[in-house]
Amino acid sequence: MNVNSLIEDKFITEKPELSLSRRERDKLLRRADILRAAEHVFALKGYYEATIQDIAREAQYATGTVYLYFKDKESLYFSLVERKYSDLLAILKERTSVARAAREKLEIFIHENLGFFERNQDFFRIFVSEGNKSQALKVGRFHKLSVIKQHREFVTELVKLGQEERLIRSDFSAKQIGDVLIPIFMSVVFNWLKEESKGAKSLSRMSGFILDMFLNGAGKK
Amino acid sequence: MNVNSLIEDKFITEKPELSLSRRERDKLLRRADILRAAEHVFALKGYYEATIQDIAREAQYATGTVYLYFKDKESLYFSLVERKYSDLLAILKERTSVARAAREKLEIFIHENLGFFERNQDFFRIFVSEGNKSQALKVGRFHKLSVIKQHREFVTELVKLGQEERLIRSDFSAKQIGDVLIPIFMSVVFNWLKEESKGAKSLSRMSGFILDMFLNGAGKK
DNA sequence: TTCAATTATGAATGTAAATTCATTAATTGA
DNA sequence: TCAATTAATGAATTTACATTCATAATTGAA
Numbered sequence: 200m201n202v203n204s205l206i207e208d209k210f211i212t213e214k215p216e217l218s219l220s221r222r223e224r225d226k227l228l229r230r231a232d233i234l235r236a237a238e239h240v241f242a243l244k245g246y247y248e249a250t251i252q253d254i255a256r257e258a259q260y261a262t263g264t265v266y267l268y269f270k271d272k273e274s275l276y277f278s279l280v281e282r283k284y285s286d287l288l289a290i291l292k293e294r295t296s297v298a299r300a301a302r303e304k305l306e307i308f309i310h311e312n313l314g315f316f317e318r319n320q321d322f323f324r325i326f327v328s329e330g331n332k333s334q335a336l337k338v339g340r341f342h343k344l345s346v347i348k349q350h351r352e353f354v355t356e357l358v359k360l361g362q363e364e365r366l367i368r369s370d371f372s373a374k375q376i377g378d379v380l381i382p383i384f385m386s387v388v389f390n391w392l393k394e395e396s397k398g399a400k401s402l403s404r405m406s407g408f409i410l411d412m413f414l415n416g417a418g419k420k
Numbered sequence: 421m422n423v424n425s426l427i428e429d430k431f432i433t434e435k436p437e438l439s440l441s442r443r444e445r446d447k448l449l450r451r452a453d454i455l456r457a458a459e460h461v462f463a464l465k466g467y468y469e470a471t472i473q474d475i476a477r478e479a480q481y482a483t484g485t486v487y488l489y490f491k492d493k494e495s496l497y498f499s500l501v502e503r504k505y506s507d508l509l510a511i512l513k514e515r516t517s518v519a520r521a522a523r524e525k526l527e528i529f530i531h532e533n534l535g536f537f538e539r540n541q542d543f544f545r546i547f548v549s550e551g552n553k554s555q556a557l558k559v560g561r562f563h564k565l566s567v568i569k570q571h572r573e574f575v576t577e578l579v580k581l582g583q584e585e586r587l588i589r590s591d592f593s594a595k596q597i598g599d600v601l602i603p604i605f606m607s608v609v610f611n612w613l614k615e616e617s618k619g620a621k622s623l624s625r626m627s628g629f630i631l632d633m634f635l636n637g638a639g640k641k
Numbered sequence: 642t643t644c645a646a647t648t649a650t651g652a653a654t655g656t657a658a659a660t661t662c663a664t665t666a667a668t669t670g671a
Numbered sequence: 672t673c674a675a676t677t678a679a680t681g682a683a684t685t686t687a688c689a690t691t692c693a694t695a696a697t698t699g700a701a
Contacts, residue, residue: 222669222677229678247468250658261680266660358638368640371629376638382607386599408592416637417579417597419589443647443698450648471688482650487690 230268233258234282237275242321246276277344283322284346287315291353301361305413308357309384310406316388317402323388354380367414380413451489454479455503458496463543467497498565504543505567508536512574522582526634529578531627533605538623575601588635601634 236258240249251272255262269275294311295304316323354377361367367376387405457479461470472493476483490496515532516525575598582588588597608626 226678251660252658262659263661263681264679267678272659361638365640367638375629376633378607379604379633379638382603383600386603408596412597412600412637414637414639416633416635416639417582417588417600418635418637419586447648472690473688476651483689484651484691485649488648493689 226268229260233260233265233268233275234279238279238322241276241279279322281344281346283319284344284350287312288346288349288353290315291350295357301357301364301366304357305361306406306410308354309409310403312384313388313403313406313409320402351377351381383413384409447489450481454481454486454489454496455500459500459543462497462500500543501565502567504540505565505571508533509567509570509574511536512571516578522578522585522587525578526582527627527631529575530605530630531624534608534624534627534630541623572598572602604634605630 233254237249237254240253240257243249244253251265252262254275255265258265265275269278291308291311295307298304298307355373358367358377358380359373362369362373387409388402391402391405454475458470458475461474461478464470465474472486473483475496476486479486486496490499512529512532516528519525519528576594579588579598579601580594583590583594588594608623608630
């Protein structure tokens with residue numbers, strides 16, 4: 200996606216001045232290799248049916264090597280989720296910041312978010328098609344992931360702004376309303392992912408539908 | 421829930437005149453015992469972490485006994501899903517049929533659906549919180565389950581009726597619009613399931629919010 | 642009461658992966 | 672060039688269940 204995806208964010212972005220030793224850098228690159236492979240395999244098989252061997256093979260490493268870079272399967276998976284969402288958040292923050300009005304911010308938000316899903320459809324297929332769920336899955340922990348909370352909060356803030364500008368009704372809380380936008384959004388993505396006809400229509404074309412539905416509802420005017 | 425939940429639907433409802441031998445009836449009751457236990461355990465642990473032993477223990481049977489009544493873990497799980505949804509569908513069909521106008525049908529639909537979720541929250545927690553998903557999970561097959569298709573179709577029909585009555589806009593297809601109602605709905609359920617504060621507010625109180633949001637959207641009038 | 646048929650039991654079996662670790666290879670700096 | 676350090680390997684170990692099955696208990700018809 201972007202450079203931050205290739206190399207561990209925190210190192211690159213937090214301390215860009217301290218350039219790492221080649222060794223360290225190589226290590227991060229190898230880690231990134233494995234993450235890349237994991238992304239692919241998880242997307243293909245889902246969390247439970249993806250095996251560490253699959254991932255290792257895909258990354259052209261031996262099984263054990265994966266454990267040199269990640270504590271276990273679960274933390275490998277979560278590293279992935281965190282990275283994806285933090286990329287997404289970064290994009291959303293950057294792009295929406297160019298707009299002033301809430302309506303425009305919303306448009307950009309929806310559009311960029313869809314675009315990101317479209318570009319990362321393999322990855323999000325796991326989410327949408329398997330698991331933003333489970334408890335067992337540990338995925339209950341999903342919702343506790345700070346990046347995911349942040350995404351939700353971001354939406355809440357947008358709605359709040361919309362309320363201040365009297366674009367959005369205020370008889371319900373921003374959080375409550377935001378929690379309606381996200382699933383409308385997700386359902387469109389979800390249905391899009393299911394369709395074979397994907398080649399034809401682009402996901403980001405659906406922006407208008409989502410915003411319209413969100414703001415105006417299904418009722419006839 | 422209802423009697424049909426206790427004893428296998430098809431036997432009871434399809435041939436009520438042929439009363440089964442006690443043996444047969446007992447068998448169905450034992451099967452139902454296991455289903456009941458499975459429902460509880462799956463709800464608690466999710467599909468993957470629920471073990472057959474857990475279920476057997478809960479039902480006060482030995483492990484192997486479960487296999488006398490169900491082919492394997494997966495089919496046990498699907499039996500559950502099918503039964504729940506067919507109960508739900510039956511209720512929805514019956515209750516909405518008393519109304520004539522689309523708007524009223526919609527109200528009833530939402531209200532009854534929420535009520536059902538509320539009464540069956542343990543079960544739906546799996547769905548909502550883990551998995552109407554996965555590929556691996558076989559749960560990809562979820563969406564192919566006839567009961568789930570039927571539920572979706574039911575919503576589409578309601579929307580279609582609404583369009584005919586000019587309650588609902590017609591610039592998008594009934595299916596597309598129906599696919600927005602369901603997730604709005606699910607998100608409310610989902611958020612409700614997460615809250616600790618559940619004791620206080622009843623889920624079915626949320627009916628108004630859902631219908632309002634669905635028909636009027638979040639935009640200020 | 643008896644015995645065949647039906648059910649239930651839970652230990653044993655099989656399988657599939659996750660994880661570990663002794664061994665080998667590669668890299669580094671002197 | 673040569674230890675010494677670091678990394679990679681993949682076979683062996685462990686774990687965790689699902690599923691089976693020989694055995695025991697229960698049932699009911701005669």
